[in-house]
Amino acid sequence: MGPVHDVGKKEGEGSGLPRRCPRRTCLAHGVCSRDGPLAAWGPDSPPAPGIEELCTKRDELSHQIQQEEEEKNKLQNDIRLLTEKLARVNESLARKMATRNEFEKTIAETEAAYTKILESSQTLLNVLKKEAGNLSRATELKSSITKES
Template identity: 55%
Template sequence: MSGEREAVQGYNAELLEALAELRARRDELSERIREEEAERGRLQSRIAALTERLARSSERTARHLSARRQLDASIAESEAAYGKILESSQTLLDALKGEIENASKASESASTSKQTRGQKHS
């Protein structure tokens, strides 16, 4: 019986040793889990902060795009109006040149006519 008792005590010691090893592994895993959960919490906080920054950036971009569209429209209207002004200026210039030409012809014909009359009286 003594042999059986010693065998049972040996098994018991091995069992206790195996249980202690399993507990040590469990404690090690528990520490890793705590570390991973802490890292996960930090990452989630960063994600929340980055998500908020992204939303603010998107809002600013949308406002800038709207302002740019308004400026593009203003530029297009101004360029169109300027083109009409240039066209009107060219039309006015052409009309004035025509008037100057007509005035010059009238002046030349009046002076030719005076010269012709002056030669008749002489």
């Protein structure tokens, strides 16, 4: 509930509590406007029927509005922080994905080179076996010619 304005006591009122201004057309900061439509009422005038209830409802609504504006500001700040964090994560992901792609390219090139080395080694081994066979036959042939002579 909003502020209560002490405008004195009604006659016969002895509670010592301030009473609400019957002319209240309070502004956002609780300042009682004396220029409102009820400004002609005196301080001892009874409040207009329903005005007190409307003021209370307005004050409650103002409080709810203030709370929701604070919540909205908090959420907007959270969104801003999360958006910044998302941008950082996206940048990090992009860098890591580019690095991973480079690794994949290097691995593919290395596997291709290794396969060529294996193929070349196999070809060389086959050539060596063939030449070893040729040498062996040539040696056997030479030995048999030497034995015959």
